Amino acid sequence: MPKLIKRCLPVLVGAGAVALGALIAAAWVRTQENGGAMTRAVLEALPDSGVSNPVTAVLLNFRGFDTLLEVAVLMLTLIAVWALDLRLPRTEALPPSPVFSSLLRFSGPLLVVIAGYLLWVGASEPGGAFQAGAVLAGGCLLLRLAGRWNPGARFVRWAVSVGLLVFLLTAIAMPGLTGGLLQYPPASAGMWILLIETAATVSIAAILAALFVAREPEGPRR
Amino acid sequence: MTLWWSTLCVAAPLLASVLLFLRPKRTAGIALVAVTLVLIGALGLAVVLHDSGPQFIAIGGWGAPLGIGWRIDGLTVTMLLMAGIVGWPVTIYALDYFGGAAGGRHFWPLWMLLLTALCALFLSNDLFNWYVTLELLGLSAVALVTLSGKQAALDAAQRYLYTGLVGSLFYLLGVALIYNAYGVLDLAVLREVTEPTLAVWVALGLMAVGLLVKSALFPLHFWLPAAHGSAPAPVSAILSALVVKGAFYILLRLWFDLVPAALPGAVSVILGALGAGAIIWGSLQAIRATRLKMLVAYSTVAQLGYLALFFPLSGAGEWGNAALTGVVYFMVAHACAKGAMFLAAGNLQRAAGHDNLVSLAPTAQALPVSMFAFAIAGVSIMGLPPSGGFIAKWSLLSAAIGSGGWIWVVVMIAGGLLSAGYIFRVLSLSFSESGAEPKPELAPVAKSSEWASLLLASIALLLGLNALPVLDLLSIGLPRIG
Amino acid sequence: MMVADLYALVGVVLFVMGLSALILRSRDLQRILGLNIMGTGVFMLLVTSAHGDGQAADPVPHAMVLTGIVVAVSATAFALALSLARERHK
Numbered sequence: 001m002p003k004l005i006k007r008c009l010p011v012l013v014g015a016g017a018v019a020l021g022a023l024i025a026a027a028w029v030r031t032q033e034n035g036g037a038m039t040r041a042v043l044e045a046l047p048d049s050g051v052s053n054p055v056t057a058v059l060l061n062f063r064g065f066d067t068l069l070e071v072a073v074l075m076l077t078l079i080a081v082w083a084l085d086l087r088l089p090r091t092e093a094l095p096p097s098p099v100f101s102s103l104l105r106f107s108g109p110l111l112v113v114i115a116g117y118l119l120w121v122g123a124s125e126p127g128g129a130f131q132a133g134a135v136l137a138g139g140c141l142l143l144r145l146a147g148r149w150n151p152g153a154r155f156v157r158w159a160v161s162v163g164l165l166v167f168l169l170t171a172i173a174m175p176g177l178t179g180g181l182l183q184y185p186p187a188s189a190g191m192w193i194l195l196i197e198t199a200a201t202v203s204i205a206a207i208l209a210a211l212f213v214a215r216e217p218e219g220p221r222r
Numbered sequence: 223m224t225l226w227w228s229t230l231c232v233a234a235p236l237l238a239s240v241l242l243f244l245r246p247k248r249t250a251g252i253a254l255v256a257v258t259l260v261l262i263g264a265l266g267l268a269v270v271l272h273d274s275g276p277q278f279i280a281i282g283g284w285g286a287p288l289g290i291g292w293r294i295d296g297l298t299v300t301m302l303l304m305a306g307i308v309g310w311p312v313t314i315y316a317l318d319y320f321g322g323a324a325g326g327r328h329f330w331p332l333w334m335l336l337l338t339a340l341c342a343l344f345l346s347n348d349l350f351n352w353y354v355t356l357e358l359l360g361l362s363a364v365a366l367v368t369l370s371g372k373q374a375a376l377d378a379a380q381r382y383l384y385t386g387l388v389g390s391l392f393y394l395l396g397v398a399l400i401y402n403a404y405g406v407l408d409l410a411v412l413r414e415v416t417e418p419t420l421a422v423w424v425a426l427g428l429m430a431v432g433l434l435v436k437s438a439l440f441p442l443h444f445w446l447p448a449a450h451g452s453a454p455a456p457v458s459a460i461l462s463a464l465v466v467k468g469a470f471y472i473l474l475r476l477w478f479d480l481v482p483a484a485l486p487g488a489v490s491v492i493l494g495a496l497g498a499g500a501i502i503w504g505s506l507q508a509i510r511a512t513r514l515k516m517l518v519a520y521s522t523v524a525q526l527g528y529l530a531l532f533f534p535l536s537g538a539g540e541w542g543n544a545a546l547t548g549v550v551y552f553m554v555a556h557a558c559a560k561g562a563m564f565l566a567a568g569n570l571q572r573a574a575g576h577d578n579l580v581s582l583a584p585t586a587q588a589l590p591v592s593m594f595a596f597a598i599a600g601v602s603i604m605g606l607p608p609s610g611g612f613i614a615k616w617s618l619l620s621a622a623i624g625s626g627g628w629i630w631v632v633v634m635i636a637g638g639l640l641s642a643g644y645i646f647r648v649l650s651l652s653f654s655e656s657g658a659e660p661k662p663e664l665a666p667v668a669k670s671s672e673w674a675s676l677l678l679a680s681i682a683l684l685l686g687l688n689a690l691p692v693l694d695l696l697s698i699g700l701p702r703i704g
Numbered sequence: 705m706m707v708a709d710l711y712a713l714v715g716v717v718l719f720v721m722g723l724s725a726l727i728l729r730s731r732d733l734q735r736i737l738g739l740n741i742m743g744t745g746v747f748m749l750l751v752t753s754a755h756g757d758g759q760a761a762d763p764v765p766h767a768m769v770l771t772g773i774v775v776a777v778s779a780t781a782f783a784l785a786l787s788l789a790r791e792r793h794k
Binding site: 350353354357361364365368373376377379380383384387388391394395398399401402405407 | 719723726732735739742743745746749750752753762764765768771772775778779782783786787789790793794
Binding site: 168 | 237361399401428
């Protein structure tokens, strides 16, 4: 009997999947597209948002609270991975080779410049903290593989959490300036967003690199 | 003032999580302060609500449809109070539980992030913001389950993680369908514009399935017993008391603001039938359980079934309001009672080093305070007066009787009897003869842990003795049914 | 209009494909991939919903997808680590 179920299961699941998919597709295709009121609302408020890239405006201003929680999700993930205590073998430094070290010498500064550019350009074009952080994380990993960098526990913890800390403190400081949570003064909104994004870039880079290493840095000896 | 109180509920635990992460060795006092601040924030909101009615906050100052809104009414504040009231004894308990253990330095920031997610969820009124809070809540809950480090806990955590992620994706797919049709995420706006089209029905179906998976309604409860049963005791208490209520809260909001009036009655009857299934199946499994914590976990499966009974009763005309009061009161009473039960069970488990029911009698007799807490919590779970559980079940029962839903009356009475079955199984440990067996070596249990469980159980009882203030608070801005 | 429907269709197919894989496959890596495929399907639908007739694309779904991707990355990292932790325990 279990054998029969086992043989039938793919068929049943397949049939169920097709039925569910057909239902969703039918519901989607038969829907009239929304009238684009949200697009107009975003474009109307864009001049007051402090940035000219509408996606950045949504992420950091109009729906900034989502992004604040998203940065918290990132930090949470790292704590969760550390708590698993994987005891991975220490990532050994690659043997020194002229190719690798010249790659590093060439690409290291370039990655920092690219990350800085991506962060800056996010205000007006596609780009922003996550993209910049991902590039920077790549640089950190290169350094680590070369055995050139093994940051201390305290540094790692600050780098991981500075993004959330700055974002949160900015959010709760705003009522003092404008009377609203996460409500920037329109004149200086661009500056506040850049501040938050810079801190977030550092944290995103640190978290992505630390997730790759997957090993909690040990604190100072007791 | 509304802004400050509500911000406090979210910002205090979030800031605490960062501080606890930065200073892993200097811990726990910060967590206690943060939980206290959540409680103060919730109380502050209750006062504001009492004086000037429901409140709305536009985060970022944009307002709907552009920005995210917080909606603060009786339901919101009752839930926030629930989180604070359960969180406080759990934190006291965890201070000792995780004090020496290596898992402690991870527990504190994770617990604070979970509390942040929960408070943000209760305040929010935005479909996508709920998705983010659900993920923050779900991931921190899974991470907390893994803290015991045992194989069973890791297996349960993985199942919990995958199931939770599927639930979130179903929910998000529903949100995508709604957004495609209306271009709005704010519930207050959607309430005005949604019509009973195919897209809305499919979207609601997908969101409901996702949320029911997360709130473990039978037969989608399969992930719950192992996860709640194998987690460290304070984590079990948090999961059973608070986390499952988060998803159900969103479901309640959607039910009032998004479900068109044209909903076929069969749907709510099916939901009610699932609830009835949960009550019967969960209770029977609890009666058959061999481990104390599994017994308590299956009791959660059963008790969550009562929440689903709300759906068929909400359509019962003027009795719908009694059903709504009942279900919300049930959430709060269950949170306190079940939290207390898991804390008490954790005390027994720590003292004995195991939680096999057959050989737990000497341990139970050595820990009278914990057993007393379990007994009081049991009174509320069984729905006997004078307890919060009684008030909740009484409201649900009167709604069922008033609307002639006799089948639900039978289910609720049967559920009460079955719950007596498994609770007396535990209480009988206190009175059974331990015979001539040598007394087992018991590990010491901190007084604070015993009293924390008793405190939470007493609150469950107090909810029955002093129900009016809570009912008054709850009724502020509550949707009128019928 | 047709193109947008095609995108949506692909999104739906990805969603149910990922779901089937999650149910039918038993190895952790395959199931984690299934979850990611499901997620990609939803993101595709969200991006499709940004499509407006003849006017600028709606930025809000783009922002939702970016947030969703970060959450998906986090969940995937955690799922992989958890799978590894179970392996080591055996």
